[in-house]
Amino acid sequence: MHLVLLGAPGAGKGTQVERLKGKLGLVHIAAGDLLRKAVKERTLLGQKAENFIKQGILVSDDIVLELLEDKIREEKKGFILDGFPRNLFQAKKLDEILDGQNRRLDLVINLEVKESTIIERLSRRLVCSSCGRIYNKENLGDFSSTCRVCGASFFQRDDDNPEAIRERIKTYLKHTHPLINYYRKKKILYNIEGEQSPEEITQKILNFLGRKEKI
Numbered sequence: 371m372h373l374v375l376l377g378a379p380g381a382g383k384g385t386q387v388e389r390l391k392g393k394l395g396l397v398h399i400a401a402g403d404l405l406r407k408a409v410k411e412r413t414l415l416g417q418k419a420e421n422f423i424k425q426g427i428l429v430s431d432d433i434v435l436e437l438l439e440d441k442i443r444e445e446k447k448g449f450i451l452d453g454f455p456r457n458l459f460q461a462k463k464l465d466e467i468l469d470g471q472n473r474r475l476d477l478v479i480n481l482e483v484k485e486s487t488i489i490e491r492l493s494r495r496l497v498c499s500s501c502g503r504i505y506n507k508e509n510l511g512d513f514s515s516t517c518r519v520c521g522a523s524f525f526q527r528d529d530d531n532p533e534a535i536r537e538r539i540k541t542y543l544k545h546t547h548p549l550i551n552y553y554r555k556k557k558i559l560y561n562i563e564g565e566q567s568p569e570e571i572t573q574k575i576l577n578f579l580g581r582k583e584k585i
């Protein structure tokens with residue numbers, strides 16, 4: 371199965387992938403994580419990408435494709451893509467890669483959230499520095515200051531500041547939002563309301579996939 375998770379920054383893509391990948395036996399390919407890893411390791415691609423990420427604007431397509439194309443091509447078990455595609459060029463490129471292998475996207479899940487929710491979620495989001503688990507007011511608890519899964523400390527992403535958040539929303543609306551129509555026309559879009567609890571969202575996606583498989 372080949373899935374794409376679509377949605378504004380902070381829509382809950384990362385949280386849902388963490389919950390879905392094990393249940394569906396799929397590999398998670400996250401463009402943002404791969405880019406941040408490249409930045410941290412100071413690779414050439416990472417150095418080129420760093421400033422764009424900090425400002426909340428898109429990294430150039432060639433950098434992203436260089437990081438992702440082989441991963442997508444070589445993933446045989448099936449994948450959930452998160453953060454890619456982020457514009458029409460990338461969406462068409464993804465179709466091309468899959469077409470060339472006689473594969474296709476099965477479903478694009480679009481998480482819909484209000485702008486006020488996005489700003490609120492991102493400005494207080496913490497990420498585990500080791501396993502990448504995402505924490506927020508709801509799942510942090512009053513006293514924990516380290517990751518419940520692996521014990522490592524939290525950090526706040528460089529681009530989770532008000533200025534970069536505003537820019538990321540603008541970038542999303544301009545470049546990524548049009549993909550909703552692109553996939554709607556292909557009849558592989560599943561819209562889900564992202565304001566619900568993570569548990570409810572996961573369950574609805576799984577129910578939908580179950581129904582789809584039986585059709």
Ligand code: ADP
Binds near residue numbers: 378403429430434529
């Ligand atoms: P979020 O969805 O929370 O904004 P991500 O972790 O997916 O964050 O991405 C962080 C940043 O990495 C983006 O703001 C952008 O600068 C860059 N980026 C991630 N994926 C892509 C992509 N497919 N194309 C271009 N830039 C990307």
